[in-house]
Amino acid sequence: MQATRRQIVAALAALPLIGAAAPRTRVVLLGTKGGPTPGPYRAAPATLIEIDGRAWVVDCGNGVANQLAKAGVPLDALARIFVTHNHSDHMADVGTLIELAWSSGLKAPVTVHGPPPTGRIVHDQLAAFADDIAARIREEGRIPLAPLVRVDERANPGGVVRDGGTTVTSCLVDHETVRPAFAYRFDTPGRSIVISGDTHYSDDLVALATGADLLIHEAIYAPAIPRMAGENAPTLADHLRRSHTRAEDVGLVAARAGVKKLVLSHLVPGGPEITDAMWLAAVRTNFAGDVVVGRDLMEV
Ligand SMILES: [Zn+2]
Numbered sequence: 001m002q003a004t005r006r007q008i009v010a011a012l013a014a015l016p017l018i019g020a021a022a023p024r025t026r027v028v029l030l031g032t033k034g035g036p037t038p039g040p041y042r043a044a045p046a047t048l049i050e051i052d053g054r055a056w057v058v059d060c061g062n063g064v065a066n067q068l069a070k071a072g073v074p075l076d077a078l079a080r081i082f083v084t085h086n087h088s089d090h091m092a093d094v095g096t097l098i099e100l101a102w103s104s105g106l107k108a109p110v111t112v113h114g115p116p117p118t119g120r121i122v123h124d125q126l127a128a129f130a131d132d133i134a135a136r137i138r139e140e141g142r143i144p145l146a147p148l149v150r151v152d153e154r155a156n157p158g159g160v161v162r163d164g165g166t167t168v169t170s171c172l173v174d175h176e177t178v179r180p181a182f183a184y185r186f187d188t189p190g191r192s193i194v195i196s197g198d199t200h201y202s203d204d205l206v207a208l209a210t211g212a213d214l215l216i217h218e219a220i221y222a223p224a225i226p227r228m229a230g231e232n233a234p235t236l237a238d239h240l241r242r243s244h245t246r247a248e249d250v251g252l253v254a255a256r257a258g259v260k261k262l263v264l265s266h267l268v269p270g271g272p273e274i275t276d277a278m279w280l281a282a283v284r285t286n287f288a289g290d291v292v293v294g295r296d297l298m299e300v
């Protein structure tokens with residue numbers, strides 16, 4: 001039986017276009033140490049999602065621009081920043097990253113998505129660079145920075161943005177007194193990626209991460225909490241327990257969400273005293289799937 005012209009056209013339309021490869025998505029852990037105190041072993045929290053050469057950065061701990069350079073990302077590729085919550089290990093360098101991207105040749109707009117007071121933080125951090133920005137416009141012929149900076153500040157969870165085949169959604173997570181705190185899900189043409197932000201065990205996060213290809217989740221090593229808090233600091237120990245997720249419970253989140261791969265990041269404590277084997281043993285109490293202990297500049 002001869003195929004009709006309509007059938008041939010339909011069959012051709014169903015084939016992938018020659019040369020039109022699927023957008024390449026690369027996920028790189030830029031910094032994997034949780035908490036505000038810098039350490040020699042891991043950099044401050046930040047994660048790169050690179051889609052077809054455009055850099056999206058989730059959280060901007062101190063040193064994020066340098067970590068992007070080490071990951072081989074030109075700073076003028078910066079397109080979007082997603083802030084999970086207003087703690088310094090997540091937003092200390094949000095304005096600095098934008099300024100350094102601009103002084104490295106940024107010409108396209110950058111949008112910062114985040115909870116209140118993200119807009120004020122971006123404005124105030126960039127204000128500290130006013131003289132430098134004016135000097136570089138004057139001396140280096142750079143275009144004005146202000147028109148390139150956009151802020152999408154929102155207090156409520158849900159749809160965040162759709163961009164080039166990628167959809168970003170968020171949910172509220174439980175970071176004790178810091179509210180709102182978000183987790184983000186990125187459904188790209190190639191992969192679904194969820195980043196927990198800082199949170200205690202969260203059923204909302206389980207729902208957001210359901211069926212995801214990759215879950216990057218914060219983790220605290222519970223047996224280390226008394227030592228970190230100091231023997232006479234029950235308040236801090238209590239805070240750490242209520243605002244972060246024990247590695248055992250990270251495994252529970254991954255198991256309940258049915259994710260294909262779990263990556264631990266934002267590790268507390270972030271030093272070598274907790275070995276990969278110790279982290280994995282804790283997670284394995286509840287999750288039998290693919291799990292990786294994150295390290296800086298690791299592609300996951
Ligand atoms: Zn944190």
Ligand SMILES: [Zn+2]
Nearest residue numbers: 085087175198
């Ligand atoms: Zn936090």
